[in-house]
Amino acid sequence: MTDKKYGRLIGASLGPGDPELITRRAWTVLNGDARWLYPVKKAEESSYALSIVTRGGLEVPADAEELVFPMTRDAEILTKAWARAAARTVELLAEGRDLVFLVEGDASTFATFGHLARVVRELVPEVEVETIPGVSSFAAAAATTGTTLAEEDETLAVIPAAYGVEVIDHLLDEFDTLVLLKVKPLVDEVLELLERRELLSTSCFIEKVGSPDERIVRDVASLKGEKVNYLSLMLVQNPKRQRGELRRGCRKRKAEAEQPKETAAA
Numbered sequence: 001m002t003d004k005k006y007g008r009l010i011g012a013s014l015g016p017g018d019p020e021l022i023t024r025r026a027w028t029v030l031n032g033d034a035r036w037l038y039p040v041k042k043a044e045e046s047s048y049a050l051s052i053v054t055r056g057g058l059e060v061p062a063d064a065e066e067l068v069f070p071m072t073r074d075a076e077i078l079t080k081a082w083a084r085a086a087a088r089t090v091e092l093l094a095e096g097r098d099l100v101f102l103v104e105g106d107a108s109t110f111a112t113f114g115h116l117a118r119v120v121r122e123l124v125p126e127v128e129v130e131t132i133p134g135v136s137s138f139a140a141a142a143a144t145t146g147t148t149l150a151e152e153d154e155t156l157a158v159i160p161a162a163y164g165v166e167v168i169d170h171l172l173d174e175f176d177t178l179v180l181l182k183v184k185p186l187v188d189e190v191l192e193l194l195e196r197r198e199l200l201s202t203s204c205f206i207e208k209v210g211s212p213d214e215r216i217v218r219d220v221a222s223l224k225g226e227k228v229n230y231l232s233l234m235l236v237q238n239p240k241r242q243r244g245e246l247r248r249g250c251r252k253r254k255a256e257a258e259q260p261k262e263t264a265a266a
Ligand SMILES: C[S@@+](CC[C@H](N)C(=O)[O-])C[C@H]1O[C@@H](n2cnc3c(N)ncnc32)[C@H](O)[C@@H]1O
Pocket: 016, 017, 104, 105, 106, 107, 108, 109, 110, 111, 112, 135, 136, 137, 138, 141, 180, 181, 182, 183, 206, 207, 208, 209, 210, 230, 231, 232, 233
């Protein structure tokens, strides 16, 4: 422990693209005194998270700073980039001013923020972290496409498609709805699987939901061979899934509750 007073690190979820989906809490923080940090894939490249707030009408403060998080699986490059980003964040927090890190979608869902906050706290355990929750890409995609992700006792899984089609195939037997994130490198393989499972007609593809470039593809087979954007996902529903018995008798209790009073009492 030191006597130094560090600023707070705030992860502000901005929703997946439509500035109207920025929460009031995030909006308040963005308009406050905290210094902005935003993620980019390469130095001086555009930031999708930053574009959400600028489309919402906010000006980027002159002292806003980018942090570079390269899109690579190279462990050495990643480790160096993370160390640099965390070290710079700690340096800025040591000035005593709060930092707000701009997060696309929800900050607790497959987001850079969780990792950044963890590394920062490893370096300086006393740093206070606040996570402002937000609208995830798949919640917005479901709303835009009129898809119900789950109701009653249905099951829902959210996974990165990178686990591969064998895993997705297996999960289709366990879940009524699958949300496949990071689907870009596997689109063709997923389409083959959906065709085999006769689920093409209950699947939907959504790219850059909520942004001016939003694209919804219901005829998912038409995507075959296409290079899609990284910011894209698939919602897959399996209406043919065989469900097991519910352990706690939810269905039974519900059926009893729905019976007319006299019948139930008889
Ligand atoms: C690193 S994860 C970020 C998830 C994000 N934090 C969220 O709450 O949705 C990136 C993946 O999320 C999905 N994604 C994020 N933003 C999206 C958008 N605007 N439209 C469609 N998919 C999106 C894509 O599958 C993308 O590959």
